[in-house]
Amino acid sequence: MDTTGCGTAIITPFLPDLAIDETALAALVDWxxxxxxxxxxxxxxxxxxxxLEEVEWLRVIEIVIEATQGRVPVWAGCTHNATRALLRQxxxxxxxKGLSAxxxxxxxxxxxxxxxxxxxxxxxxxxxAPLPVALYNVPGRTAANLEPVTAARLAAAASNIQxxxxxxxxxxxxEELVKVMPRGFKIFSGDDGMALPAIEIGAHGLISVAxxxxxxxxxxxxxxxxxxxxTQAREIEGRYAELFEANFWESNPxxxxxxxxxMGRSNDVLRLPLxxxxxxxxxxxxxxxxxxxxxxxxxAMKA
Numbered sequence: 001m002d003t004t005g006c007g008t009a010i011i012t013p014f015l016p017d018l019a020i021d022e023t024a025l026a027a028l029v030d031w032x033x034x035x036x037x038x039x040x041x042x043x044x045x046x047x048x049x050x051x052l053e054e055v056e057w058l059r060v061i062e063i064v065i066e067a068t069q070g071r072v073p074v075w076a077g078c079t080h081n082a083t084r085a086l087l088r089q090x091x092x093x094x095x096x097k098g099l100s101a102x103x104x105x106x107x108x109x110x111x112x113x114x115x116x117x118x119x120x121x122x123x124x125x126x127x128x129a130p131l132p133v134a135l136y137n138v139p140g141r142t143a144a145n146l147e148p149v150t151a152a153r154l155a156a157a158a159s160n161i162q163x164x165x166x167x168x169x170x171x172x173x174x175e176e177l178v179k180v181m182p183r184g185f186k187i188f189s190g191d192d193g194m195a196l197p198a199i200e201i202g203a204h205g206l207i208s209v210a211x212x213x214x215x216x217x218x219x220x221x222x223x224x225x226x227x228x229x230x231t232q233a234r235e236i237e238g239r240y241a242e243l244f245e246a247n248f249w250e251s252n253p254x255x256x257x258x259x260x261x262x263m264g265r266s267n268d269v270l271r272l273p274l275x276x277x278x279x280x281x282x283x284x285x286x287x288x289x290x291x292x293x294x295x296x297x298x299x300a301m302k303a
Contacts, residue, residue, distance in 0.1 A: 001101065001132050001162035001186050003073050004204045005038030006222040008211040009046040011253050011260065012060055014269040020056055022063055024266050028212075029067035031265070035215035038205070038222075040064055041103055043077035045141060046209050046253045051271035058092060065098040073100035075134060081107040083120045087127045094128060102128050103165060103207075105136035106144040114150045118157075125158035134163035137173075138190060148176040155185055165190045165207050171197055178202035192218070192244040196237055199225040209247050213259050213294060214240060239292070246288055250277050258282050259289050 010028060013021035029040060042064040043049040043057055052060065061076045068074055076099055080086035086104070093102055106112075107120055125133045135154065139145040145168060154161045164181075166174060167190025174194075177187050178201055188207045189198040195206040205226070211218035221236035247255045251274055258277040261268035262285070268276050277285065289295050 001134075001184075003039050003100065003163070003186065004226065006205055006211055006215075006219040007039040007041050007075065007188070007207045008032050008037050008215060008218075009041045009044040009207050009209055010064065011212055011257060011266060012043070012047040012049075012052070013257075013266040014271065015267065016269060018269065018271055020060060020063075021267060022059075025060065025063050026067040028260075028265060029064050032211070032215045033068060033071050036219045037072065037211055037215045038219060039073040039075065039100070040068060041075045041077065041207055044103065044136075044207075045077075045105070045138070046212070046256065047077065048253065048271055048274065049077050049079070051274070054089065054092075057089075058096070061093075061096060061099065065096065068098075070098065074098065075101040075103045077103050077105075077136075078124075079105040079108070079136070081110050083107070083123055086120070086124055090124055090127050094131065099131065101132040101134050101163070103134045103136050105138050106142040106146055108142040108144070111143050114147055117144065117146055118150050118153055121154050121161065122157055125154070125161050129158070129160045132160050132162045133158070134165055134186075134188075135161065136165045136167070136190070138165075138167040140167070140169070148173060148180050151177065152180040152182075155182055162186060163188065166198070166203075167191055169194065171201065174198045174201050174203060192247070193241065195222060196225050196230075196233055200230075209252060209256060210240065210244050212253075212256050213243065213247075213263070213289075214292075242288060243292060246285060249281050249284070255281065255285055258285050259294065262286055262289055263294055 013024035163186035224233035
């Protein structure tokens, strides 16, 4: 896998009737690429993948690929806590042209052992081969941590397991991954606020929530860090650190969708059990977005 840098875990815009806003999604993808983002991740947790019907999930991936027109790689989120269901879904991705990788999170709710996770991810890799697989370790959402030694076992067992999005929030886990993963294996921070420490240790980039709102700035921060320009990287991080935190003042992606709606780039509509940010949070977000200069009219808005 050659992908490095900053990828956006893109939102899924919805219309007021809760249908997918295909026009807004395509426009967001186009804007992201114009702003310099390195790759797009469709149907992750920020994309509310858990609320999408299977036909919608596939359609979102297709829209994102169509909108990129080959300009940047596209990863597709594909996660399930039942391995057989995961394999049935994943098999459908093999027929989608232009897809660069599959991103799959720990099996949620079941709290599997390391061996259970190993067998689960290995089965996925074999199902979608030769399509690359990126592991997604996010114990805060799944109640299961993928230990570095297990990730290393997986990379050794399946050549198409080529990356990990690490969102444990533990720098020690990044350090261990850098030590044990094979040459060429890519490690991405799954947290905006952890990106610079992770890259300093040896990570290869960031899969970002904040880049939905500030794609150019987040991409510049990551590129600067990868080049060793820590003055520029930390300057950007310092400017947007509060936004990184604000995106989680309520359940993701409610704050992000609120900001994007204030920017005129997406409707502030979520699917239950997620709900829009409260009026109080939205007011705080509007104040912060205004201070950061994000509330300029969005000429590219097509929704």
